[in-house]
Amino acid sequence: MINQMNQLYTQALNQVNTAKPSSLDDTNETNPTAFTNLLKDSLKTLDGKQAESANAVQSLIDGSADDLHTVMIKTTEAQLSLDIAVQMRNRSLEAFNEIKNMQF
Numbered sequence: 001m002i003n004q005m006n007q008l009y010t011q012a013l014n015q016v017n018t019a020k021p022s023s024l025d026d027t028n029e030t031n032p033t034a035f036t037n038l039l040k041d042s043l044k045t046l047d048g049k050q051a052e053s054a055n056a057v058q059s060l061i062d063g064s065a066d067d068l069h070t071v072m073i074k075t076t077e078a079q080l081s082l083d084i085a086v087q088m089r090n091r092s093l094e095a096f097n098e099i100k101n102m103q104f
Contacts, residue, residue, distance in 0.1 A: 012080050012083075012084055042085070043085075045081070046081050046082065046085050049074075049077055049078040049081045049082075050078050050081075050082070052074050052077075052078065053074045053075045053077070053078035053079075056070065056071040056074040056075065057071060057075065059071070
């Protein structure tokens with residue numbers, strides 16, 4: 001189970017590293033709202049995954065959840081989404097610091 005989760009995590013990070021969203025292909029420098037919208041949508045998706053996970057855990061505690069597997073899947077999805085968001089934040093900060101330290 002842990003090996004499968006590690007493989008999923010590795011696959012997700014590889015997809016993040018190699019992903020080139022099609023919505024960014026048609027943007028240009030004069031349209032900064034495209035990045036803002038993409039970021040907002042991503043954060044809304046992350047928040048939704050976290051809420052689904054919390055609801056699934058609460059239903060498990062209440063006894064209304066039928067199977068543990070669904071709860072574990074939703075919790076793992078939320079965890080992976082959060083891990084990816086943290087990695088994106090770390091890479092963004094790293095890029096910002098590199099730009100900040102450039103000498104012209």
